[in-house]
Amino acid sequence: MTTASFSASNTAAVAAAAAARTVLITGVSKGLGRALAVELSKRGHTVIGCSRAQEKLNSLQSELSSPDRHLLLNVDVRSDNSVKELARVVMEKKFVPDIIVNNAGTINKNNRIWEVPVEEFDTVIDTNVKGIANVLRHFIPLMLPKSRGIIVNMSSGWGRSGAALVAPYCASKWAVEGLSRAVAKEMPDGFAVVALSPGVINTEMLQSCFGNSASGYQTPDAWSLKAATMILNLTAADNGASLTV
Template sequence: MTTASFSRSNGAAKTVMVTGVSKGLGRALALELSKRGHTVIGCSRSQEKLNSLQSELAAPDRHLLLNVDVRSNSSVEELARLVMEKKVVPDIIVNSAGTINKNNRIWEVPAEEFDTVIDTNVKGVANVMRHFIPLMIPKRQGIIVNMSSGWGRSGAALVAPYCASKWAVEGLSRAVAKEMPDGFAVVALSPGVINTEMLQSCFGSSASVYQTPEAWSLKAATMILNLTAADNGASLTV
């Protein structure tokens, strides 16, 4: 687990924690937030990709990137401990870590693959909220964004495990929103259709006709930074 030297931002800058920060939407969002002067706490299972991202972030020493597996409750608990130790409790959390099953009918999806999708997409979100909401409550305000999907509001053949996980994220987000004190918002955010590795696994080469994570992050960063307690319980789309 590697840490960077760390300093707080001043003024209107926020501290934003992004899971799954080493690739796809999480990586693009972290880069965009850093360009706008915000501090990023990022986590991923790939130390090599974290090292690469660290060098690309604006003002690299401002950010904290850690090797964490959100599927592991103890790993997330250790992340929370380090964040508390450095006194950098996030203002915003974006639960972006996610995975998808290979295209298959449900009876052809290996049990281990189904478990990986649920453990990452659902338990990962729950683990983060379990350990970070108690840290955020004393601040009396905070935003939690749980990445959902259009397939968390509909269904699609061959990706039933993924659909199930994102429907769970929608329900989990709405339920936890009702548990939060005033000043907080928990929202489910569908990014739309983006040309990521996950989309490529479903759509193949046709994924290239959709927007890039970098283009998406321009709009997504603005939306996420402008969320308020009034958005609590909402299911949004960028």
């Protein structure tokens, strides 16, 4: 599949986006995940969010439109058992998602690969790659009976190129691209699995790489306006695509 920018020109897709959806967002407590959750709630959609930061989840709950409509839970996507429990609660409460946004991610501190501590390398891979696999393992079976669904795996421009000092992160995002394309081939008709690069956004992760110059890029809130529209407009025709907001 080729990398492409998304254009919301399909009338049927736009009409479908108007219907209320249930959207699972991992890594929802800050950055892109938080901004996307707030924007989707404003548009009348239901958010299932997870993060390891309980205090930030509590804060986010009060920011969402119609707070009681949403489900925010303390989950570590690196743990298969933790994600399995999330899936159990979601099924119990009949919150099965129409859309999944695998957003949880982390990056290593700027360093040459031979200077990256093994624990730091493992954290990047466990979060960015295994975390997505854990969500797919437990949530795809819940979505299959609906015969339709969208899965968005957050990638990066560095998952399609490379950069010095962030080799673990680049490796993880290249893995996300490959994983997304492979799983896309496994899904039945009616589903789409895509890898989505958000572009360059002023998040904590960018600040860790770029320092003060990160402030020259757009904010997560500004990004979420475009990203929400794009994600809601995805259809089965996008299966296997690598997209950029």
